[in-house]
Amino acid sequence: MNVQTGSNAARWQSSPTPPALKLESDERWSTFEEVLNLLRFDGQVHGLSNGSLFRRRRLKAGQSALRMGQPFDGLYIVRLGALKTSMTHMDGAEHVLAFPMKGDLLGFDGVCKNKYLSEVVALTDCDLIRIPESDFFSPGRACNDIERMAYWAISREIVQEQTTYALTHSAKSEARVARFLRTQSERFAAMGYSPSRFTLPMTRRDIGNHLNVTLETVSRAFSALDSLGIISVERREIKILSLEALRKFENK
Amino acid sequence: MNVQTGSNAARWQSSPTPPALKLESDERWSTFEEVLNLLRFDGQVHGLSNGSLFRRRRLKAGQSALRMGQPFDGLYIVRLGALKTSMTHMDGAEHVLAFPMKGDLLGFDGVCKNKYLSEVVALTDCDLIRIPESDFFSPGRACNDIERMAYWAISREIVQEQTTYALTHSAKSEARVARFLRTQSERFAAMGYSPSRFTLPMTRRDIGNHLNVTLETVSRAFSALDSLGIISVERREIKILSLEALRKFENK
DNA sequence: CGCATGCTTGACTGAACTCAAAGTCCGTGG
């Protein structure tokens, strides 16, 4: 199943720039121009990177391109073929995030925790182009902290969006609402506020829209969780009485 | 909260407040350190940007922070308050993407088309910090094309994810399947292939998982669209017979 | 050839939506 293991990765690191001569006989490199083309990039470039070459990586249908937890080693552009990205929940359920194809970007969710956070498998035979981390983290120059921070924050943004998207994938609507509350609780905790007592800033309608259920369903779910003693609801004031029970409620 | 660069960490503790003189009279600036703190950034910084100051922007509840179509002018970090990001469909339906709060990033979907692609409104009174475009697009240095491309591609990634997420928000499952097919058609067109005849690389199960419906529902939707003469399905071979009718089908 | 995987279709059931009514909270203006 898995392909790229230590030795290959090491080879990539040790010889980042290929000798130009090889190109004719060896098709396994792509130019910066080809990458821009694939991405259908329509912005300005200055031509300073035009000489850059990037390694390609072939995959057979069914092979894994990136695995959850694997250390981050750069971004990939799809040159050919179709893939599937997915996240696996703690309960083992898979959630399909997208079907990347020619010109799409892979692996950006890896920046923020320095490891990839989603599975990527090839659905057909594929050809990927790797953009090593060092190439866009500004090597050999005075590092720009703001840039690095921006990359990191944006990557986290992607991860959060993926997680949110996955959030709406559970059979029952009550479970979605429970998951939403747990998520809110964790976010309040991360901000330094109480995870067990907080005020929701949004309406039932907004919550429902976000979770793809009606506002009545949200209200009913809140009432149900309240009458089970899992939470206490009073308009927008929420008390989490048992985080344990709330978590159990998330799984159908 | 947690930062590796010893000297910086120390500085944070001792003087979390920026260059004194300006501050007393004017509270509308934030330091780079405060931004890192807010983001809970746990990576390496080199301290070269520590002097940077960023403008704040106050919002009252109900005010709009960013509007769809507005020209891109930088990223924003939430310093205080809660907001709502949403996209508005062509048919006028709103789709709530997220509820950004303290420490969250706003506006990155603006990089790729140089204008913001989602609405952001304040749910409570808010305080935002603006990171101008010029600060992370590396001004005053030899511009790094690869970096710029990476930003652009990543922004497009975010946009696509948002759109995908919005895709799963329509009342009826058949409409979701229709929308999925239309999206696929457009993607094939963008890749230079035929938008009206293509082969799906994924299983019904994967499509269903992606759209949050069962594989049987996907199959039934395909059959329904086929018998209406809107598409022609034969296993994974799809022909779009009437894009017009397909679009109408998407709206409920 | 036989098995595994994927796809289609049917019948039944249950969960979530729609429509409706009533109650609560809040800000505004008399």
Next chain:
DNA sequence: CCACGGACTTTGAGTTCAGTCAAGCATGCG
């Protein structure tokens, strides 16, 4: 100050849509 209106919320009753279970067919691979 209180009355009013509007937005938000809760709860109920009926209906529809999509999930579940099950059976059968097609396709591809060993």
